[in-house]
Amino acid sequence: MTTFHGRGIVAGVVEGEALVSHETISGFGGIDPATGRIIEPRHELFDVSFSDKILVFPGAKGSSGWSGFFQSTRLLGTAPRAMVFNVMTTKAVLGAIVTRVPTVVECTPDPTEGIRTGDWVRVDADNGVVTVLRRAEAAGDTRGPRGQERENE
């Protein structure tokens, strides 16, 4: 069992399937709140849905609309189930708060390295702990299309 220790910033405890982005995520122009998908063509998770997933990513980039776009995913029912990120920005922190999903930040070791897409993960934001409960059976199968390319690079 792999465990990551950080700081919970939005309380709650959930389990779910991880979706891991190694690249930062843009809100405005980066996601579609109506479908919960990444829409930035150059992104490694292009066209992949984060809806109801444990979204593990480095942090936010781009427009200040970030928090508003993720808030919209909550209002439209496409929000991720939890968030785990390490790069502290006002965009991502405010985004997590208004998305109202359990969120753990500043974890060691780096969760984007230690967690793989498809892993079954427990996010305990009350105690700031993220745990991989079960590894994805075949990491490649559940990755986004670009994620597979990354493995072959």
Added chain:
Amino acid sequence: MYLTDEEKSMRDGDEGSAVAAAMDLLIRYGEALGAERLCETRNVAGTMTQPSPAKAKLVREGGWAKSFAVINLDCDDDIEIPRMKVPTCQLQHGFSDDAQGLTSYPESSIVLQGDAESYFSERGVNILATCTPYQVGNIPTRNEHCAWMESSAVVYCNSVLGARTNCEGGASTGAASLTGRIPYWGNHVPENRYGTHHIAAGVPLDGFQEWGMFGYFVGDVVQEERPVITGDIRLPDLADLKHFGAATATAGGVEIYHIPGITPEAPTLEAAFGGAPVPERLVYGEAERRAVYETLNNQGESTDVDFILLGCPHASLDQLERIARRLDGKKINADTELWVMTPRAIRIMADRSGYTAAIERAGGKVLTDSCPAMSKAAPDGTRVMATDSAKQVHYLPAILGIEGWFGTLDECVDAAITGTWRGELAA
């Protein structure tokens, strides 16, 4: 997080339930950031009026008070919204009535936004309706604590004006407008404003396109960090720095940069790093310049351009003059549309100066309040767009699923007249 007695009193509801909700959000936000305290602000730039599907639903349920409570305060209670406590402006939002009929942007959204303008201006919100508040009268003083949204405005505010703001969002600016407070964190703290990276231009930075490409490179390299720029710099004007900052905040998340000798917090290279050792410089040379150009142009195949977009970020009066001069006496191709986005206050000056008339005689449009990326709308049937903005070419093709070209103003005007994209990177 430490709270003053006045802040505790706001939290406890002494100034009403909306102010209490605002303080509650600021406390949750400040503690999540790890801020030690809040600071006072009298300059808020946020967004309340921009229509969205989620907002339209909230307005149907409980009017603009409901929308503001949920979206701008993260509060589900039914509360009354008082007058803004400190000066607050509305940034860019959706298309206004000047764009009516030009796109399939819904008329219902234009009406909804007009309704929002009435509601929020009655509560003291200044409807600047631009991504460039600093071009139309909101120019914070040096070291002033601000609570601004809009990444391109934030980076301009910190870097060029030397005021202090983080890249805020709809909820934190809403809460700041009712309390006059924002977390004292990040760019508000002097030690966090010094440079972290040293990037030198090895090619001449002369003109709007070069500054935009360089910004895109810098943002990609430093991501959220704080670049210090040296090298072959020709004195940039407002538009150059506006484009540069917008591009750094598009390819990355830059909120502050320094240019020794030009921006106010960097009288010297050493000062830009706060006396810490100056890092080894990374050089932006011809190969890097070409790579950025190719990245920005890898979303185009067809050279049959049907839409030219200028004014991202919103055009200054000088830029409108440059566009008008190039279009004066010319005719835009029948199959091509050309739009220039600008704040309404500048549009009025452009009307008086004859620039609007020159652009319109050629067949172009001068539009206000928004842009195609914000409103997710271009002229109907647009398949291929071209722009002189690194930010717009990054976002718009992704948002609308169209092709995009990036070039100089001259190339964009040429494409508008001929209907054909003939841009190439100047040697």
